[in-house]
Amino acid sequence: MPVADIKRIHIISHESQKEKIVSELQKVGLIEVTDLRERLATTDWRLLLKEGREPELRELDQKLLELDHAIDFLSNFEETGKGFIDGFFSSKTPMKRTEFERAGDFSEYKKICDRCNSLERRLNELKNEKNKLLCTLDQLSGWTGLDIPLEEMGRTEKTNIVLGTVNAFEEMREDLTELAPETYLKAVSESEEGYHILAIYMKDKEEEVTQAMRKYDFARVTFPELTGTPSEVQARINEELSIIEKEKGDIKAEISDLLRHKSGLLAMYDHIHIDREREEIIKNFAKTETSFLIEGWIKEKNIETLRNLLKSVSNTVEIFTRDPEDGENPPIALENTTLADPFEAIIDMYSLPKYSEMDPTPLVTAFFIVFFGVCLSDACYGIMLSILSILMTKKYVMGPTGKKFLRLLAICGISSVFFGVLGGSWFGDLLKMPALWVNPVDDPMTMLIFALILGITHIFVGIGAKMYNNIRRGNIKDAVFDQLTWFTLLSGLVLIILAEMNIISLGKIPYGVAGLGAMTLVLTHGRSQKGMVKKLVFGLASLYGMVGYLGDVLSYSRLMALGLATGVIAMVFNNMALMTRGIPLIGVLIAAIVLIVGHLFNLLVSTLGAFIHTCRLNYVEFFSKFYEGGGKRFSPFRVSTKYVEIEEV
Numbered sequence: 001m002p003v004a005d006i007k008r009i010h011i012i013s014h015e016s017q018k019e020k021i022v023s024e025l026q027k028v029g030l031i032e033v034t035d036l037r038e039r040l041a042t043t044d045w046r047l048l049l050k051e052g053r054e055p056e057l058r059e060l061d062q063k064l065l066e067l068d069h070a071i072d073f074l075s076n077f078e079e080t081g082k083g084f085i086d087g088f089f090s091s092k093t094p095m096k097r098t099e100f101e102r103a104g105d106f107s108e109y110k111k112i113c114d115r116c117n118s119l120e121r122r123l124n125e126l127k128n129e130k131n132k133l134l135c136t137l138d139q140l141s142g143w144t145g146l147d148i149p150l151e152e153m154g155r156t157e158k159t160n161i162v163l164g165t166v167n168a169f170e171e172m173r174e175d176l177t178e179l180a181p182e183t184y185l186k187a188v189s190e191s192e193e194g195y196h197i198l199a200i201y202m203k204d205k206e207e208e209v210t211q212a213m214r215k216y217d218f219a220r221v222t223f224p225e226l227t228g229t230p231s232e233v234q235a236r237i238n239e240e241l242s243i244i245e246k247e248k249g250d251i252k253a254e255i256s257d258l259l260r261h262k263s264g265l266l267a268m269y270d271h272i273h274i275d276r277e278r279e280e281i282i283k284n285f286a287k288t289e290t291s292f293l294i295e296g297w298i299k300e301k302n303i304e305t306l307r308n309l310l311k312s313v314s315n316t317v318e319i320f321t322r323d324p325e326d327g328e329n330p331p332i333a334l335e336n337t338t339l340a341d342p343f344e345a346i347i348d349m350y351s352l353p354k355y356s357e358m359d360p361t362p363l364v365t366a367f368f369i370v371f372f373g374v375c376l377s378d379a380c381y382g383i384m385l386s387i388l389s390i391l392m393t394k395k396y397v398m399g400p401t402g403k404k405f406l407r408l409l410a411i412c413g414i415s416s417v418f419f420g421v422l423g424g425s426w427f428g429d430l431l432k433m434p435a436l437w438v439n440p441v442d443d444p445m446t447m448l449i450f451a452l453i454l455g456i457t458h459i460f461v462g463i464g465a466k467m468y469n470n471i472r473r474g475n476i477k478d479a480v481f482d483q484l485t486w487f488t489l490l491s492g493l494v495l496i497i498l499a500e501m502n503i504i505s506l507g508k509i510p511y512g513v514a515g516l517g518a519m520t521l522v523l524t525h526g527r528s529q530k531g532m533v534k535k536l537v538f539g540l541a542s543l544y545g546m547v548g549y550l551g552d553v554l555s556y557s558r559l560m561a562l563g564l565a566t567g568v569i570a571m572v573f574n575n576m577a578l579m580t581r582g583i584p585l586i587g588v589l590i591a592a593i594v595l596i597v598g599h600l601f602n603l604l605v606s607t608l609g610a611f612i613h614t615c616r617l618n619y620v621e622f623f624s625k626f627y628e629g630g631g632k633r634f635s636p637f638r639v640s641t642k643y644v645e646i647e648e649v
Contacts, residue, residue, distance in 0.1 A: 003359045004333040005300040006634065008324060011310070012293050013317040018285075020313045021294075022278055029638025030306045031296040032331055035284040053279055060276040063106055067269040070109075070116040071643070074262050077255045092645035093266055094397050100646050103267035112261050119251050119258075126244050126251075133237045133244075139223070140237075142189045142196035143230040151227045161200050163188075163223075166216040169195040175212050180205040196221075266643035274639055281637055297331050297634065330355045333634035340365040342407035350619055351629030358469055360627055364618050367458055368408075371617060373415030374451065375562040375610030377440065378425045378570065379433075381603045382416030385409055397645050409607070416610075423563070427599055428570025440564045441571070447560040455556025456494060458617070459549065462625030463487055469626060481524035489517025490549060518543065552621045558613050566606040573598030 009031055013021055025031060143163065153161050166172055169187050176183045184200040194217075201209045210218075226233050286293040298306060303321055310317045324330045332352045334344050336359070343365040353359050376382060389410035393403060420426065424435030440447040467483035470476070492514025498504045526538030576598065577591040623629075 003353060003355065003357070004335050004634070006297050006324065006330040006333065006355065007300050007303060007321040008328070008330075009296050009298045009303070009306075010293060010320045011296075011317060012291060012320075013314055015287070015290050015292055017314040017316050018282070018292055021310060021317060022282060024309055024313050025294075025637055026274070026278055026281075026639055028306065028309055029636045030302045031294075031298045031637060032635050033281050033284050033294060033296045033637045036286050036293075036295055037284060053282065057276065057279050060272055060279065063272050064269060064276065066113040067109065067265055067272070070113040071262065071265050071269065073116045073120050074255065074259055074265070077252065078259060078262070092397055092641065093263065093643055094647050095263065095267060095644045096647050099263075100267050100270070100644055103264060103271050106268060106272065109261070109265055109268045112258060112265065116255075116258065119255060123248065123251055126248055130241060130244050133241055136226070137234060137237050139221070140230045140234055142191060143221075144234065145188045146198060146230050148198070149228050150223045150230065150233065153222065155203070158203055159200055160203055160206060161198070162220055163196070163198055164213075164218050164220040165194045165196055166213065166218045167194040168216045169197060172213060172216040172218075175215070176201075176209060179212055180209050183209060270641040270644045273642055277637075277640065296637075299333055299634070324355065329632065331634035332631035334359050334361060336361050336365075339411070342404040342411065343368055345401055345404040345408060346615060346618065348401065348633075349615070350623065352631035352633055353627070353629060354631045356473060357628060357631070358465065358472070360465065360623070363461060363465060364622075367454075367461075367622070368614055368618065369412060369415045370454065371559060371614040372412040372610045373419040374454070374559045375613060376412070376416035376566055376606055377419040377423050377563040378427065378566055378606075379417045379420030380427045380431070381566070381599075381606065382413045382418075382420055384413070384603060385416060385607060386411075386413030389413060412610075419563070423567070425567050425570070427595075428567050428574050430570070430574045430595070439567075440560065441567045444560060444564055447563060448557055451556050451559035452553055454559060455553045455617075455621070456490075458556070458622055459552055459625060460487065460490070462622045463490075466626030481520070481527065485517055485521045485524060486545070486549075487517075489514055489521055489546075492517050493546075555621055556617065558617075562606070562609055562613055565609070566602065569602045569606070570599065573602065 011021070011031075025033075142165075146163070148161075153163055155161070169185075169190075173185050176185065180201055182202055183205070184198075186198040188196045188198055190196075199209075199213070223233075228236070284294075286295075298321070303319075307319050310319065332355060334347070334352070336344060340361050344361055346364055346368060347353075347359075347361050373382070376385070386409075389406045393406045393410075396402075398406075421433075422435065422437040424433050424439050426433045435442075438446045463483050463486055467479045467487070470479035470483065492510055492512070495504070495506060495510030496514060499506060499510050521542055522536070522539035524539065525542035526535035529535045529538050573594060577594040580594060581587045581591040583590060
């Protein structure tokens with residue numbers, strides 16, 4: 001089965017060869033390095049645990065921080081023109097290796113980083129200045145009618161000159177006329193918030209005047225830093241705002257010019273990121289003063305390749321390998337055919353197999369293709385799905401999982417074409433093509449029986465996979481008493497149903513097969529219990545498992561339901577378009593829009609439904625029969641980038 005054979009590997013060499021060996025390991029990406037620090041710290045080998053190169057790591061981290069900040073800053077001013085789909089797929093910038101290697105030295109980009117920081121600082125300062133000026137403008141908005149310079153507000157020898165707001169100017173003036181008739185009051189402006197007033201009163205009446213004004217919520221307003229009349233101040237502020245806008249424009253123009261360095265910044269970042277990962281991995285080594293030890297995992301087929309590569313860069317390296325020992329948990333590397341490889345994404349979404357388990361990918365591939373095709377089951381939808389998936393694979397830059405997913409959809413699209421042709425569904429009934437087998441809309445019962453047969457087959461294969469796993473592990477008893485008994489019983493039940501439907505005629509054989517299965521089930525399923533009574537009770541209770549199997553089989557009726565839904569929804573849109581076609585002048589246009597939008601909607605929804613329910617049948621009904629999962633993916637130490645997708649020419 002396509003789980004790669006993994007070996008434990010130890011690489012020992014002289015300290016002086018470390019940089020060359022580590023660089024080569026990173027370049028070829030063949031081993032997963034094990035972190036030895038925790039294990040060595042608790043054993044007698046703790047003397048081999050040396051301090052990592054923390055100062056070097058801190059220096060690299062600082063460079064990465066500066067570059068990352070500059071990239072983020074410039075990206076804010078970049079007009080990417082990317083649509084929704086571009087943003088979903090294109091997480092990295094494609095770059096040819098030759099261009100990537102020309103990244104140069106960090107000192108060249110340090111100047112750009114510093115300049116970005118300086119421009120960002122200045123933009124923030126301008127933003128704060130602008131906000132402050134706008135705030136002052138807002139405060140002055142009610143005082144433009146005041147013709148007294150603001151610096152003259154305050155106290156004279158005998159008077160107080162104040163500005164403020166009140167909610168009832170006329171009432172306040174009447175009160176002050178009686179209380180202090182020499183007081184001068186002027187309403188400079190009026191707004192929804194109240195009156196902006198100028199008040200000049202004698203100092204010796206300050207207490208009485210202040211108390212009277214307080215009755216009308218007088219709030220004093222001061223402009224201690226401003227000189228000139230409010231109109232003059234507003235004119236100066238508007239001029240300063242213009243200067244700020246001009247400077248911001250100049251800065252943005254400079255940033256636009258700096259954007260031409262962005263690809264270099266991305267490449268420089270990834271260069272340093274690669275260096276940092278190399279430094280980080282060195283922390284996992286065991287070391288003496290003159291040598292170092294690397295422990296890790298490697299695929300068996302790559303051992304000789306690695307040995308030759310390391311011998312070519314160092315004459316002091318020694319490589320030792322062995323099989324995984326009991327208690328060790330080797331990482332998992334799946335190796336499937338070109339057809340099955342995209343369906344590893346389905347396994348990834350669930351859980352990778354343990355090292356001792358079989359890889360379920362080939363089985364999932366076969367059933368996923370069939371189930372998805374039955375669910376979508378429209379020839380035109382299948383063609384569109386395959387073409388769109390292939391075009392997106394060609395156009396967009398994406399990671400391995402994204403590529404696998406699109407290849408999966410392209411394959412499933414072909415399956416949909418196959419079942420669409422069998423069912424005569426071409427955009428539903430838009431194109432009148434005869435069904436080569438059966439149309440689900442015309443004969444849903446046949447499709448239901450077909451779906452249930454697929455389900456029974458799926459479950460039998462799941463039981464067989466469990467039996468195979470037990471035989472591989474040497475658990476022959478479990479394979480016979482747990483899986484073979486169920487296989488016999490369920491086979492007998494299926495034969496009985498077929499016989500009762502007069503599809504086959506085998507006499508009493510089906511009953512004999514089912515009885516044999518039931519009897520061995522009762523006699524063997526309680527074998528782990530103590531005492532005959534317990535064994536028998538547990539054996540009899542295991543027969544209740546038939547209810548679970550019946551429920552599982554019925555779950556596959558969703559295949560028929562989804563295929564039927566796809567065809568019916570397509571027919572509904574076709575009928576809607578047919579009805580609008582008769583509208584004068586614009587009828588044909590409306591019909592075309594209904595057809596395009598309706599079928600695109602149906603394609604999207606039906607594809608989503610087909611994917612989700614096919615996953616569900618594999619995860620719940622199929623995997624529950626044999627699959628445990630819990631494996632850890634083989635993750636070799638290799639060159640990895642954050643921003644750049646290196647394209648090999």
